[in-house]
Amino acid sequence: MHTLRLNDYPIHIGSGQWPQLRALVEALDPSRLLVLCDAHTRIYCLPRLQEELEVPEHQVVTIPAGERHKTLDSCRYIWERMMQLKLDRRALMLNLGGGVVGDMGGLCACLFKRGLPFVQLPTSLLAQVDASVGGKLAIDFASVKNSIGLFANPEAVFIFPGFLATLPERELRSGFAEVIKHALLGDPGHWAELKGLNSLSGLDWPALLVRSLRVKQRIVEEDPREAGPRKLLNFGHTVGHALESAFLLSESPLTHGEAVAIGLVCECYLSHLKVGLSLEVVQEVAGLVRSLYPHRNISNHLLPQLLELMQNDKKNEGGEIRFSLLQAPGQGRYDLPCDRDEIADSLGFYNSHSLSLFS
Numbered sequence: 609m610h611t612l613r614l615n616d617y618p619i620h621i622g623s624g625q626w627p628q629l630r631a632l633v634e635a636l637d638p639s640r641l642l643v644l645c646d647a648h649t650r651i652y653c654l655p656r657l658q659e660e661l662e663v664p665e666h667q668v669v670t671i672p673a674g675e676r677h678k679t680l681d682s683c684r685y686i687w688e689r690m691m692q693l694k695l696d697r698r699a700l701m702l703n704l705g706g707g708v709v710g711d712m713g714g715l716c717a718c719l720f721k722r723g724l725p726f727v728q729l730p731t732s733l734l735a736q737v738d739a740s741v742g743g744k745l746a747i748d749f750a751s752v753k754n755s756i757g758l759f760a761n762p763e764a765v766f767i768f769p770g771f772l773a774t775l776p777e778r779e780l781r782s783g784f785a786e787v788i789k790h791a792l793l794g795d796p797g798h799w800a801e802l803k804g805l806n807s808l809s810g811l812d813w814p815a816l817l818v819r820s821l822r823v824k825q826r827i828v829e830e831d832p833r834e835a836g837p838r839k840l841l842n843f844g845h846t847v848g849h850a851l852e853s854a855f856l857l858s859e860s861p862l863t864h865g866e867a868v869a870i871g872l873v874c875e876c877y878l879s880h881l882k883v884g885l886s887l888e889v890v891q892e893v894a895g896l897v898r899s900l901y902p903h904r905n906i907s908n909h910l911l912p913q914l915l916e917l918m919q920n921d922k923k924n925e926g927g928e929i930r931f932s933l934l935q936a937p938g939q940g941r942y943d944l945p946c947d948r949d950e951i952a953d954s955l956g957f958y959n960s961h962s963l964s965l966f967s
């Protein structure tokens with residue numbers, strides 16, 4: 609059991625935290641209790657919550673699962689249900705799900721009657737290690753991811769690693785890309801432990817989550833509104849987001865984490881070119897990604913589209929494509945421009961290196 613604090617809210621990690629959740633609900637003494645879940649967490653996670661919470665009176669609102677439902681239409685549905693249930697500002701909302709439920713539930717709570725308290729109960733690895741922490745809440749709008757949102761903090765975040773047991777393997781690997789990112793950015797010792805992994809089974813999830821969350825906590829605490837150092841968390845994401853978008857309508861889309869894993873390899877290579885990250889580390893990252901994620905060939909004809917997508921990235925200024933890069937494990941740098949040839953080379957490096965075991 610472990611508790612971290614971020615600005616003014618606690619992040620409780622561990623399977624023994626149920627009494628703390630019960631105590632928080634009791635202390636807040638809400639007029640009504642609302643649980644938001646999606647179609648999967650309603651089946652896999654809600655029964656456990658209900659068993660542990662021991663609160664007879666609560667309402668459940670369920671949205672369909674998946675990113676394509678992180679929309680204004682879903683918010684409208686949630687708000688309609690909140691109206692029907694006659695919730696007031698003393699009601700409490702528990703967001704039980706992955707990043708979609710957490711981001712959208714938090715946003716809906718903040719805007720309903722100018723804001724009611726909410727608690728994040730993340731159930732996917734991505735949400736436990738990343739999305740539930742840091743105060744960013746948003747939905748997708750006009751085909752632009754996370755374009756409508758705000759910064760706001762929950763009453764608390766409770767991370768129960770036991771929920772990961774029902775998470776599909778592909779989702780687990782996807783979330784793991786953020787664990788790799790955090791270790792590289794802020795915990796060289798953790799990176800040293802992770803770099804030799806070739807499977808995600810048998811990991812000590814509670815310890816791993818605490819370690820990974822500490823990195824995000826430190827960075828967000830220093831720069832909650834992303835004026836500077838928080839940009840480091842975009843490491844792997846400039847290339848990653850472009851790949852995610854480019855493959856979105858293909859026959860086999862990439863998950864966010866699969867795209868970020870490739871992005872990490874490319875951006876480590878760019879880090880070598882621009883800020884002297886050792887080739888040894890670049891190869892270690894490529895090796896880990898190769899052993900945990902399926903290979904995707906990024907063909908040359910995708911390059912113009914990828915560059916166009918990177919150009920539109922919100923982090924850019926003055927027509928440059930800017931990156932957050934790594935000088936060495938634990939030493940990130942941000943706002944570094946890379947040119948098109950360098951980016952093309954980094955994709956070429958991923959292509960050749962991620963296949964080298966099999967060729």
Ligand SMILES: NC(=O)c1ccc[n+]([C@@H]2O[C@H](COP(=O)([O-])OP(=O)(O)OC[C@H]3O[C@@H](n4cnc5c(N)ncnc54)[C@H](O)[C@@H]3O)[C@@H](O)[C@H]2O)c1
Nearest residue numbers: 648652673674706707708731732734735739744771774775
């Ligand atoms: N706010 C932030 O700072 C931040 C950071 C990173 C990502 N995000 C957002 O997070 C979202 C992605 O999060 P995600 O990967 O959790 O997506 P998600 O919420 O869609 O969850 C992924 C899938 O796993 C299922 N699932 C979740 N927990 C489960 C469990 N315990 N057992 C079985 N199935 C389970 C979900 O139903 C869904 O099908 C994106 O919308 C992204 O923009 C936000």
Ligand SMILES: [Zn+2]
Nearest residue numbers: 786845864868
């Ligand atoms: Zn990410």
